[in-house]
Amino acid sequence: MKVFYPVFGFVLFLMVGCFDASEPTLPVYGFKKVVEKTVNGETIIDSLDHQIPPFSLVDQDSTVITEKTVNGKIYLVDFFFTSCFTICPKVKKNMKRVYQTYKDQEDVLILSHSIDYRYDTVGRLAWYADKFGIEAEKWHLLHGSYEDMLRMSYAYLLTALEDKEAPGGFDHSGSIALLDRKRRIRGFYDGTDADKMDDLIRDIAILLNE
């Protein structure tokens, strides 16, 4: 009988490995920027992660939203327009589930950028937010000039542009980007796919623990 004790001990040892799974991590997206800097009189080459540059846009409550609003927060980003009849409603429906999951979590915000700079005024965005049933402190619907929106779409690596051939006059990605506390992109999720929202909800939890 005694011969089983070492075997039992070994099995237990193997099982410990199962419970000691290292914390899951998320990749950092975008191109790294190479910079030269001087440390202790020596010039060294370092690389910086792709970080969203400072910005200034206006939300549905006429509040100016800048990089300071998302400072130290985890946030989601997408591009849409309120009169869109293609993928937007589905993306918004899926995003609302994520919104409801993290509604009471102070460190999570959502920034939805309208690419329809002419029609989607602050008033129109306020109407949309009211009908959609979302709170402005948590989910900002953003208005800005066309140049501002193009610049943001490049920064977030999401397609959004005016296109007369596209339904509604704008072409944009249905993806949602996930940003960490340092304004670095950590994930992309197909907003038209309800199942992908489970991944997004899980990954937000990973970033909250970082």
Add this chain to the structure above:
Amino acid sequence: MSRGIQVVSMVVCLILVVGSCNLTAISHVEGEKLYKIHCANCHMEDGSGLAALYPPLQKADYLQSLGVSLSCIIRNGLQEPILVNGVKYEQAMPANDRLSDVEITNICNYVLSKWTDDESYVSLERVKETLSNCQ
């Protein structure tokens, strides 16, 4: 073993026979495909709509009262606000002028059979007649 195969093949045959007997379901399959392409973006695949922005079709008093005149809305869209289950929907619905009468009939049959109490089949003739008298 062979007895097991016999039982399985009998069940499969039974399913095929029952399935093919249901003739109205064939038209609804076509309507379902068209619904997913032309309507589900806003009204969602399950007909739940989106908040107070896009009206639901499931359990919707407005749809229940429409009947065949649903065909006019599919073709011409809606510009006026509507009240569905006490909620005001103001977002305009775009026209679908590229859909043929047959396609609209198929969508009507799918939508009405799935989300209203009316089980009766809507004929192409009735839809054609309704479409020629849209307001």
